[in-house]
Amino acid sequence: MRPLGAVALLLVAAAAAPRAVSGQHYGSISRDDFPVDFSFGASTSAYQWEGAAAEDGRTPSVWDTFAHAHAGSGSWWKSKEMDCAYGLCLDAYKFCNTGDDSVNGDVAADGYHKYKEDIKLMKETGLDAYRFSISWSRLIPNGRGEINPKGVEYYNNLINELLDHGIQPHTTIFQYDLPQILEDEYGGWLSPQIIDDFTAYADVCFREFGDRVTNWTTLNEPNALVSLGYDAGIGPPGRCSKPFGFANCSSGDSVNEPYIVAHNCLLAHSSAVSLYRRKYQVISFR
Numbered sequence: 697m698r699p700l701g702a703v704a705l706l707l708v709a710a711a712a713a714p715r716a717v718s719g720q721h722y723g724s725i726s727r728d729d730f731p732v733d734f735s736f737g738a739s740t741s742a743y744q745w746e747g748a749a750a751e752d753g754r755t756p757s758v759w760d761t762f763a764h765a766h767a768g769s770g771s772w773w774k775s776k777e778m779d780c781a782y783g784l785c786l787d788a789y790k791f792c793n794t795g796d797d798s799v800n801g802d803v804a805a806d807g808y809h810k811y812k813e814d815i816k817l818m819k820e821t822g823l824d825a826y827r828f829s830i831s832w833s834r835l836i837p838n839g840r841g842e843i844n845p846k847g848v849e850y851y852n853n854l855i856n857e858l859l860d861h862g863i864q865p866h867t868t869i870f871q872y873d874l875p876q877i878l879e880d881e882y883g884g885w886l887s888p889q890i891i892d893d894f895t896a897y898a899d900v901c902f903r904e905f906g907d908r909v910t911n912w913t914t915l916n917e918p919n920a921l922v923s924l925g926y927d928a929g930i931g932p933p934g935r936c937s938k939p940f941g942f943a944n945c946s947s948g949d950s951v952n953e954p955y956i957v958a959h960n961c962l963l964a965h966s967s968a969v970s971l972y973r974r975k976y977q978v979i980s981f982r
């Protein structure tokens with residue numbers, strides 16, 4: 697019987713921890729201190745891991761636009777306020793502290809090309825599970841409508857490679873990388889239109905990959921999207937208003953927009969979960 701899938705909305709990113717061999721102690725903690733069905737894993741997000749930003753039909757996400765727009769404005773990123781605002785350094789982007797203000801996700805960890813090597817390392821580390829996110833604009837370059845076969849192929853290869861190594865794929869549908877085209881078209885998460893588009897995108901993910909992926913996360917850290925993008929203004933789409941915000945935003949409304957976006961995130965999550973329960977979870981292959 698095919699295991700019933702689970703769909704969750706993740707507020708805090710899962711921690712990565714290497715697996716201690718049963719009985720072997722690391723400090724005072726051993727694997728035996730965890731429930732037998734506890735999964736040790738690692739996780740990444742598409743923009744921080746994949747690279748290949750303009751390859752095989754992928755279009756820019758709001759993070760591509762934002763990272764490129766801030767290239768050269770290192771002093772802003774290195775400002776006192778930015779220095780780990782919220783204790784968060786966006787370290788994969790190396791915007792803070794490194795002094796390198798030209799860093800973006802164009803290449804990132806090059807997971808798009810190096811996933812086989814990475815999965816080999818995961819296997820050697822002893823991971824039970826790996827959580828990755830799907831790049832919406834790689835799978836559906838226009839945000840809605842036509843599916844990119846190269847995108848489907850890539851995620852199929854990734855999932856199959858994980859399974860071949862006995863590593864359980866955990867898949868995040870959205871991790872802050874909205875297709876720029878939807879941001880331009882109707883303001884992205886500020887518009888209730890996002891609910892239908894997100895649901896249709898999730899439907900494609902469930903349909904294409906749900907025969908092998910049974911652990912789904914709808915939205916990773918919507919709190920980060922809301923607070924960085926619409927309150928502080930230091931993440932895309934960089935909206936904020938005085939006296940709030942750490943950035944000099946050209947537009948935004950820090951008093952109201954964070955709540956509108958959070959509301960739409962919750963509705964999009966609930967819509968995708970309903971769809972899953974209705975269309976996918978009820979089906980069990982015996």
Ligand SMILES: *[C@@H]1O[C@H](CO)[C@@H](O)[C@H](O)[C@H]1NC(C)=O
Binds near residue numbers: 701735
């Ligand atoms: C989810 O992942 C865990 C651990 O990797 C696995 O045991 C389980 O079968 C998966 N599916 C569900 C629905 O939990």
Ligand SMILES: *[C@@H]1O[C@H](CO)[C@@H](O)[C@H](O)[C@H]1NC(C)=O
Binds near residue numbers: 772775777942943944
């Ligand atoms: C915002 O603009 C003001 C006035 O130009 C400037 O003094 C300040 O440093 C800027 N702040 C940031 C975070 O860029």
